[in-house]
Amino acid sequence: MFADGKTEEFRAGIVPLGGNAEIPADTGYSAADGRNFSLNERIVMNIIHTVDQTHIRSINQRVILERIYCDEPISRAELARELCISKSAMTENVSSLLDIGIIREVGAGVAMSTGGRKPIMLKFNKNYQYIIAIELNFEDPIFVLGNLRGETLNKITVAISNDSGYEERLELVVNAANRLLSTAELSTKDLAIIAISCPGVFDPESRNYYAESHFANWKMGDLSRQLEELFETQVLVVNDVNAAAVGEFNSGAGRDAKNLVYISGGQGFGAGVIINGELYLGSTNRAGEISNSIPAGPLGLVNGKFGNLGYSVNIRALKEYICAKAPQKTKDAFAALGKNPDSIGFKDILWVWRGGDKFLRQRVEEMSVIIGAAISNIISLLNCDLVILGGDYVAFQSQMLPTINRVVRESAFAPVNVVSASLETNAGICGLFALSRDIIFDKVCNYERT
Template identity: 30%
Template sequence: MKFIHKGGTAFIKEKNKRNILHCIKGDGPLSRTEIAERLQLSKPTVSAIVEELLNEKWIKESGIGVSKSLGGRKPIQLVFNCRAAYVIGVDIGGTKVRIGISDLDGNLLDVDEFSTQNHIHSSFLHAIKERVEMLLEKQGMMNGEILGMGIGAPGMTDVDRGIVIDAPSLGWSNYPLKKEAEALFPWPVLVDNDVNVAAIGEQWLGAAKGLSNVVLIAIGTGVGCGIIINGQLYRGATWAAGEIGYMVTDAAKAKGANLSTPHEGYGFLERFTGGPGIVQSMQHELKGRPADHSFPRDFTARDVFQKARQGDPDALQVINEVIDHIGFAVANVISIINPEIVLLGGGISKSADWFMPRIQNIIQDFASVSAPVKTTAFGEDLGVVGAVSLVLRETESVLKEM
């Protein structure tokens, strides 16, 4: 990276260029004159930089504005070109991997997915590369049009080194994900914990848009928590912030819990509220009873929720306990973080309309303050949009300060 001395002519130009682009992106369409007035820059300076941005295709002319003076020349309007480049977002989950191509405004143009466990033990990143190449071909895109790739991984992740420290659902320990991915792809790769990227995605375009203190709790194969404090993602001293899957929400049960199942390395809360844990609890509830033909042979956590909603007493007992654990975890997090909003994501959020009143009652009874609890806005595309936002947030596009 070239060095540009702060205060020098080149530095000032880059700063002005970045500010003009952000001004157009956030407030466009704008004329050159309006940009000069808003940023208090000279009209020649704005005109010269606008021409550069037009040539580089970061902005485009969108039409004619309204003249401020009677009979005066109507100004050309400028808008951000969200198709100037594209970003690949990859959401790696314990069950499936979802991949998407997005423009610079976060609009997903296409997505694909495949089973994690079918590929995790061999050629995992090659499977991702194969899907990415298929998506690019389908969209008629070249590698040079891709600004970068963001990857969300289900475990503690050292963002600086791009290493997944621990991902129990994948069997990864100190896995150099960034290095391995950049060896396969011709663009920059950024990696982070999957729930962290989901949180910044929701803050960027979703249910937490415009908020500065946000907690997102995702419950799927495992349980994770993304925390945004004062507008910044909080990762912790050793990248372990938000690992609430290890939170204890019942002291008596914790003392006798077998935490080696269903997966080695899972914490107490995950043992009872993660998908495999729910299945195991249901199996334990049905053990020793006559075969219940209303449950499929290889039932899932979704099946247990469905049975509970239908009034099955055994399923209700299991799910009520699950919701209690989640409620206590949410109440604890609210008391510690004091967020503006708590978002629930992952597979369990699909049943949130049914169990949300129970969560709210627990918060009211046990949290120090209240906070609204809502589901995430993006559903199954949450992780992909978050991974895209990771690239744009961390790099500030091509105009990152040097």
């Protein structure tokens, strides 16, 4: 302990929360053994204290902003009481958020039963900034302009042919984004972030993008960089299944779950994992890439080699199976639509399946068993609360879900329900808005996640 009663921990820069770390201007600040603090030591201690206080302030503002967002309108006194923050600290933090403009005062509330002045209520400013969310995983990409509440101001789709080159794709995206802004009479200064969901894996540090060959024309690294330059804003790139998982967790079928897995079946086959309320990405952003897992049953080994779950049950595999093995009756059903097995799309398959075609019904049943086995393994591994089936295969839910749940009940160590996604094609957009809002809140409050 030092001569003035301060401890060694204080000298090392470890200051209790709320402690006073002011250092005298003179050099007479000495330890019991006569050592004086050097100027450099005092500077370091001041810096550490400033960093500590700045970090605490950022945490407080982030928590306050989140609570106002969730529970508006709310008074300063209610916030202070619920968050256990002193009234003076609450006043300071709220003033900062008011100055920024992300919250606002909206008039007087109800006075306490004991009397006194009516409190001034605080409300979240949903139009503080705006978000453009882009989903590229559909045949016709979806573009949505929304506010910080995720309310849609405008929504458009843009047709892009599969053989379009990157420059054409970039031009279409830029034109669509500009159109969204102009119709809402907004400029790039009003735009907080552009959020994009797409298949594959994107590394935000290197901007390297790993995806199926048919999606390579998007060149996501170049696209994100050029959009940042053109619109002078941050660009967030998220795996499409992860975005949908966050959407269902926040606004859809997973609202009451803490740990869930979202399974997307269709053009690809992947999973989004939510653990303790947070999206789990893994060490290199590749968590949930279950397409590369080994399928159950005879598809596990093909010609002596391990199979691939995605290639066994995705839409491409289904179409190939139809082309190779469809009986004449099934071919006739497609012919009635003006198609042959080589030219069918997923909508054609759905039409014939809904008509009760026995061949397709049998194949969907076989796929359901394979998917059910994969989900059972995931449940046993993660011990989650819920599994949500989404993507294109939601269209098969009336047949798939009973079979998948039967397999799960029979096989999983601790079975949970497998349910259908409730947001349909809006899941990814909802997820992009939720992820973007967190980034904006962190930036406003200078909050750094660890």
